[in-house]
Amino acid sequence: MEQDKTKIKDYSDEERYNRKRARVTALLKWLECEFFGVFIFLSLFGISPMLGKAGNVIFAILGIVCYIGVLSDFGMKEGSKARVKNTVRGDDVKQSFGIVLGLIAMLPALVSYIILLLSYFGVIGSAVLPFKILNSGLWGLINIFVQDMKITHMSVHLLWVYPIVLLIYPLTVFIAFKLSFNNVDVQRKIMYKD
Numbered sequence: 001m002e003q004d005k006t007k008i009k010d011y012s013d014e015e016r017y018n019r020k021r022a023r024v025t026a027l028l029k030w031l032e033c034e035f036f037g038v039f040i041f042l043s044l045f046g047i048s049p050m051l052g053k054a055g056n057v058i059f060a061i062l063g064i065v066c067y068i069g070v071l072s073d074f075g076m077k078e079g080s081k082a083r084v085k086n087t088v089r090g091d092d093v094k095q096s097f098g099i100v101l102g103l104i105a106m107l108p109a110l111v112s113y114i115i116l117l118l119s120y121f122g123v124i125g126s127a128v129l130p131f132k133i134l135n136s137g138l139w140g141l142i143n144i145f146v147q148d149m150k151i152t153h154m155s156v157h158l159l160w161v162y163p164i165v166l167l168i169y170p171l172t173v174f175i176a177f178k179l180s181f182n183n184v185d186v187q188r189k190i191m192y193k194d
Contacts, residue, residue: 017085026104037137059140075176098177102170126151
């Protein structure tokens with residue numbers, strides 16, 4: 001009896017899929033992406049100046065791969081939870097909820113982009129340093145367009161490239177959520193070409 005009181009509840013004990021917790025977790029995934037991005041930043045920051053633009057490109061690719069890894073893991077787990085709740089508990093979670101989670105995960109990065117836009121158009125002072133810090137996993141990508149901390153030295157191309165990079169959040173989470181929601185075995189599809 002005492003063991004029942006101390007039993008840890010997991011998501012399978014809940015009657016319905018906890019959409020609120022999934023949304024909060026999605027918001028925190030941005031922070032997790034940045035947390036791992038800091039490790040990439042610290043690992044490559046010293047060598048990227050020696051490699052020049054190539055160092056920034058390598059740095060950018062590793063950051064994007066890190067983001068995709070974190071977000072796809074999140075999408076797969078949430079899609080699996082939603083599938084279980086639909087099939088076992090009769091919940092009505094839709095596949096499109098994955099895109100909602102991806103958009104929520106993207107919000108802090110979108111806010112940092114809006115701050116950069118305000119800075120670029122002179123509404124506020126230079127926000128390059130906060131923008132780089134808030135997107136530390138993409139520091140190499142940002143460095144391709146602005147190498148110092150002055151907004152006046154920033155290439156306008158960053159304002160076009162960064163929104164495309166932001167699409168990583170909703171697309172990765174949605175695709176991973178959908179695959180897991182539909183119980184698609186990706187490994188088997190790759191190995192056996194099903």
